[in-house]
Amino acid sequence: MTAWVASRHFVPWRFDLWRFPGTRAVAVLALLYLYIPIVALIVLSFSAGDSSLARWSGFSLHWYADVLGNDDMLRAIRNSLVVAGFATVAGSSIATMAALATAGPRFRFQSAVEALIGLPLVIPDIVAGIATLLFFVMVGVPLGIVSIMLAHTVFAIPFAYLPIRARLNGLDPALAEAAADLYATPWRSFRRIVFPLIWPGIAAGAMLAFISSLGDVVISYFVSGPGATTLPVYVFSMVRMGVTPAVNAISTLLMLASIAVLTLSYLLGRRFQ
Amino acid sequence: MMALLRRAGLLAPAMLTVGILLILPLGLMAFVSTLERGPTGGVIWSQHTADAYMQFLFERDLMGRLVVNTDYLHIFGRSIGLAAITTVVTLLIGFPTALWMAFQPPQRRMLLLFIVTVPFWTNILVRNYAWILLLRNGGVVDWVLTKLGVTDQPIDVLYTPFATGIGLTYSFLPYMILPIYVSLEKLDRRLIEAAFDLGANRWHAFRRVILPLSMPGVVGGAILVFVPGLGAFISPELLGGAKSMMIGSLIQQQFGQSRNWPFGAALSFVLLLLVLIALSAHAARYRRGGIKR
Numbered sequence: 001m002t003a004w005v006a007s008r009h010f011v012p013w014r015f016d017l018w019r020f021p022g023t024r025a026v027a028v029l030a031l032l033y034l035y036i037p038i039v040a041l042i043v044l045s046f047s048a049g050d051s052s053l054a055r056w057s058g059f060s061l062h063w064y065a066d067v068l069g070n071d072d073m074l075r076a077i078r079n080s081l082v083v084a085g086f087a088t089v090a091g092s093s094i095a096t097m098a099a100l101a102t103a104g105p106r107f108r109f110q111s112a113v114e115a116l117i118g119l120p121l122v123i124p125d126i127v128a129g130i131a132t133l134l135f136f137v138m139v140g141v142p143l144g145i146v147s148i149m150l151a152h153t154v155f156a157i158p159f160a161y162l163p164i165r166a167r168l169n170g171l172d173p174a175l176a177e178a179a180a181d182l183y184a185t186p187w188r189s190f191r192r193i194v195f196p197l198i199w200p201g202i203a204a205g206a207m208l209a210f211i212s213s214l215g216d217v218v219i220s221y222f223v224s225g226p227g228a229t230t231l232p233v234y235v236f237s238m239v240r241m242g243v244t245p246a247v248n249a250i251s252t253l254l255m256l257a258s259i260a261v262l263t264l265s266y267l268l269g270r271r272f273q
Numbered sequence: 274m275m276a277l278l279r280r281a282g283l284l285a286p287a288m289l290t291v292g293i294l295l296i297l298p299l300g301l302m303a304f305v306s307t308l309e310r311g312p313t314g315g316v317i318w319s320q321h322t323a324d325a326y327m328q329f330l331f332e333r334d335l336m337g338r339l340v341v342n343t344d345y346l347h348i349f350g351r352s353i354g355l356a357a358i359t360t361v362v363t364l365l366i367g368f369p370t371a372l373w374m375a376f377q378p379p380q381r382r383m384l385l386l387f388i389v390t391v392p393f394w395t396n397i398l399v400r401n402y403a404w405i406l407l408l409r410n411g412g413v414v415d416w417v418l419t420k421l422g423v424t425d426q427p428i429d430v431l432y433t434p435f436a437t438g439i440g441l442t443y444s445f446l447p448y449m450i451l452p453i454y455v456s457l458e459k460l461d462r463r464l465i466e467a468a469f470d471l472g473a474n475r476w477h478a479f480r481r482v483i484l485p486l487s488m489p490g491v492v493g494g495a496i497l498v499f500v501p502g503l504g505a506f507i508s509p510e511l512l513g514g515a516k517s518m519m520i521g522s523l524i525q526q527q528f529g530q531s532r533n534w535p536f537g538a539a540l541s542f543v544l545l546l547l548v549l550i551a552l553s554a555h556a557a558r559y560r561r562g563g564i565k566r
Contacts (some may be wrong), residue, residue: 019376020475026369033366034392034446037403040413044406094286101283104276113284116291124504124548125522127302127541128295130528134305134538135298154294156450157287186279210392215396218506222528230335232398239402239511251399258395266387 038255045248063249065128068129073250076234079145083230084213086149091156092206096164098157100190103168128155129222136223150189151223152213159212160205193216200268207265211258278458299311299545307540316534325539345523349543352519355434356502359441360449366442367449369491374450375457386454393447401440401511408436408512432514445501449494456490457483496555500548508533510543520544 048060067073100112107148120128133143141147171194179189195202195241217232224233231254238247309320332342376386392400407413410427418424430436460483466477506521513519520540527537 019368020372020479023369023373026366027373028364030370030446030450031388033443034389035341037400037407037443038392038395040406041403094290098287099284101280104280107280113288116296117287119291120295122500122548122552123295123299124501124521124544126504126506127545127548130524130537130541131298131302132294133296133528134534135301137302143450150294154290157290161287169523198365211394215394215398217396217398235402236398236507239398239405247402251396251402254396255399259391262391262394266390270383 014240041255042252045245045252047248049244049245063245064253067249067253070246073231073234073246076229076231079148079228079229080214082150083152084210087152087156087213088160088206088210090149090153091209092160092164092202094153094262095157095160095205095209096202099161099164099168100194100273103165103171104173116163118158121158125218126222129219131217131221133222143223145228147223147225148220148228148230151219152216155216155219156209156213159208160202163205163208164198164201166199167204171197203268204265207261210262214254214261215258280401296308302538303542306542310533310535313532322535324526325533327544328533328536329539341512345540348518348523349520351434351517352505352521353504353547355438355441355517355519356499356505359437359445359502360495360499362438362442363446363449364495367446367494368487369454369493371450371453371457377459382458383519386451388411389450389454391445393451397444397507398511400444401507404436404440404443404512405431408439416553431512432517434513437509437513437517437519440512441502441505444505444508448469448497448501452493452497453487453490456493460486465485480516492555496551503551504544 014238017211046059047055047057048062073111095117098113102114129151132147135141136143141150175193175197176189179193184192204257215232216230217236220230220233221236224230229237232251235247235250235254238244291351296322305316306325307321307323308316308318309322309324311317327339330341330343331339334340370389372381374389377385405412408428408431410429412431414430417429418428421474430439464482464486465478468482473481504521505519506525508523509517509519509522524537524540524544527533527540531537
């Protein structure tokens with residue numbers, strides 16, 4: 001940010017040479033491409049029309065009423081929230097501890113440790129889902145809400161780790177040293193000094209972990225049992241059986257939930273920048 | 274010593290969780306791929322065979338002879354092809370978009386960044402589902418084209434490889450824009466000014482300064498699109514038809530209808546190897562110093 005402020009007086013923003021012809025048109029089309037499907041889905045979820053036609057036929061909330069009156073769907077929503085809640089709390093706690101360990105002076109296996117923490121991000125979902133399924137079947141973990149929670153926790157760790165680690169990087173090590181000089185125990189120094197300074201990072205990480213758990217389809221699809229599914233898995237099976245307008249309504253709700261959490265994290269981030 | 278122990282203690286939960294719930298399962302998957310398939314599904318834990326890998330290329334005909342079967346190879350080829358096309362298309366759309374974003378005033382840049390990030394984090398299932406509404410016959414696109422008088426035939430796009438391509442491009446476009454934007458945004462503006470001062474026109478400045486310096490973002494974005502594109506499951510399942518099956522659905526079938534766990538595990542293992550090869554080629558390029566971060 002400061003680098004930019006320094007260069008502000010030199011860079012002629014309105015100078016013609018800085019505009020690359022055509023990029024603006026492509027960018028506008030790209031943003032339209034990103035948002036048209038989302039807007040279409042939201043609009044159609046309020047349409048009174050029947051499922052066979054994806055077009056507007058009067059405003060109605062009755063597909064939302066359908067969702068709220070569907071016990072299976074409500075159960076799936078509850079499962080999703082329980083799973084995401086657990087994965088967020090467990091994943092962010094584990095990630096915070098790991099970030100505290102890696103933020104200090106570099107140690108011997110640091111790159112290996114960091115690669116291991118980031119591994120869940122690079123393995124294709126489907127491979128991770130299959131491997132976890134085989135493991136649970138072999139070890140004898142019953143497929144259900146517990147197995148989904150365990151699988152999601154692994155994937156919550158890297159999502160939470162990255163923002164926390166970034167926040168710790170900006171922390172002055174002298175602060176923790178001063179606390180130690182004043183005879184604070186490591187725990188006390190964390191609670192009174194480090195935590196108050198890095199909590200925006202932890203909050204951002206927790207939100208990303210929450211969104212990714214709430215959005216996961218593939219891994220949950222493999223490790224969920226017949227008894228308990230999460231909302232995206234439920235929606236996935238509904239969509240494969242055929243489109244019903246209730247899917248529009250529930251999809252809109254799912255999407256708005258992610259957008260709400262994301263906006264919150266964006267505003268939080270801006271406040272603490 | 275105490276500090277070392279404390280560090281080990283802080284790292285232990287992360288290492289144990291990832292180790293037990295991811296590394297161990299991946300090892301188990303590799304092991305299962307070498308096992309004999311059970312008569313009613315599942316596996317026989319004590320019998321090893323290379324059948325699962327043989328099945329990838331060969332099948333037994335009615336006489337019990339081994340004959341070459343290229344069906345699975347075709348599916349892998351299609352997956353690699355679709356992932357590559359997706360990478361190229363997202364690059365062609367993503368680069369100009371990132372370039373435009375990076376040269377906006379800072380306040381607007383923050384907002385644009387947020388606008389691009391929202392779809393990135395929005396449920397991937399929901400985003401692909403939305404395309405069903407747009408692309409199906411009688412859907413939004415069909416309706417608009419009919420109203421405009423472009424066509425009065427149903428568009429018949431849904432459940433084709435083309436629809437899968439649209440879904441993949443749509444799903445992964447932000448993965449391309451964001452890394453390119455980051456590399457362009459931190460690019461030292463004075464270098465471009467210097468190019469202009471030295472008489473370069475826009476095209477030269479782009480070709481000789483901007484493009485080379487944004488290569489790390491381009492390569493990063495290409496990896497971020499190609500790797501998940503290869504293992505994509507949602508877009509081909511929802512938008513593609515039976516004729517555009519990709520690796521993900523093939524793997525899933527082995528654990529569903531086909532009940533052939535060793536083959537499914539072998540396919541997953543091959544997919545994992547492809548991904549690791551792509552990633553390590555990327556890492557090796559960085560290490561050689563060909564590209565500086």
